[in-house]
Amino acid sequence: MQFKLESTETFTTCLDTDGRVEYMPSIFDDATSNRLFEACLNTLDWQPDQLYMFGKKITTQRKVAWVGDQDCSYTYSGVKKYPQPWTADLLWIKNKMEALVQYKFNSCLLNLYHNGSEGMGWHSDDELELDRNAPIVSLSLGAVRKFAFKHKLHKTTHAMFLENGSVLVMYPPTQEFWHHSLLKTKQLVSSRINLTFRCIQLENVD
Ligand SMILES: O=C(O)CCC(=O)C(=O)O
Numbered sequence: 001m002q003f004k005l006e007s008t009e010t011f012t013t014c015l016d017t018d019g020r021v022e023y024m025p026s027i028f029d030d031a032t033s034n035r036l037f038e039a040c041l042n043t044l045d046w047q048p049d050q051l052y053m054f055g056k057k058i059t060t061q062r063k064v065a066w067v068g069d070q071d072c073s074y075t076y077s078g079v080k081k082y083p084q085p086w087t088a089d090l091l092w093i094k095n096k097m098e099a100l101v102q103y104k105f106n107s108c109l110l111n112l113y114h115n116g117s118e119g120m121g122w123h124s125d126d127e128l129e130l131d132r133n134a135p136i137v138s139l140s141l142g143a144v145r146k147f148a149f150k151h152k153l154h155k156t157t158h159a160m161f162l163e164n165g166s167v168l169v170m171y172p173p174t175q176e177f178w179h180h181s182l183l184k185t186k187q188l189v190s191s192r193i194n195l196t197f198r199c200i201q202l203e204n205v206d
């Protein structure tokens with residue numbers, strides 16, 4: 001399947017203190033984004049996420065799929081994950097993202113939000129396995145959703161909408177200083193898939 005990459009647009013800098021976050025809308029046109037959404041939805045093994053909140057195990061409505069090189073494993077919210085193999089579509093997307101930020105990724109965490117009642121709470125992507133010097137590239141497919149950053153110390157917030165086919169890049173040391181969240185909404189919204197391309201340091205993996 002051939003996909004179209006929109007001509008290069010410029011990044012908007014959303015955050016430039018204690019890290020750097022850049023947003024680029026329309027990396028893929030709508031038709032391509034929709035095809036990629038369907039491809040991810042239909043070809044990956046989606047599982048509920050499991051996390052611990054106040055010591056209690058929670059199973060989310062939101063679904064996750066973890067994809068990566070064979071030797072990658074990853075601890076997410078205290079649970080060890082083994083990756084699914086890359087599909088041709090995901091490898092194609094990975095190459096585009098790598099060209100965009102000039103960095104190589106070995107894994108991708110995908111989240112599927114069925115509607116506005118599903119989101120992701122405040123956190124930072126600072127797991128020990130992650131290469132702290134690598135950017136995290138986040139591609140959004142499907143419904144437009146609000147995403148926000150909150151500074152860990154002075155609690156300043158920055159919010160933005162992540163559109164179909166857009167990319168948000170979080171450069172180091174953003175994760176050290178800021179939490180981020182995908183906010184829930186009472187508005188009627190269709191489903192959304194988010195892909196975060198990450199770089200796992202293999203030396204730290206047992
Ligand atoms: O859905 C999103 O845009 C954010 C997902 C996220 O923060 C994560 O996967 O760590």
Ligand SMILES: [Fe+2]
Binds near residue numbers: 123124125180
């Ligand atoms: Fe995150």
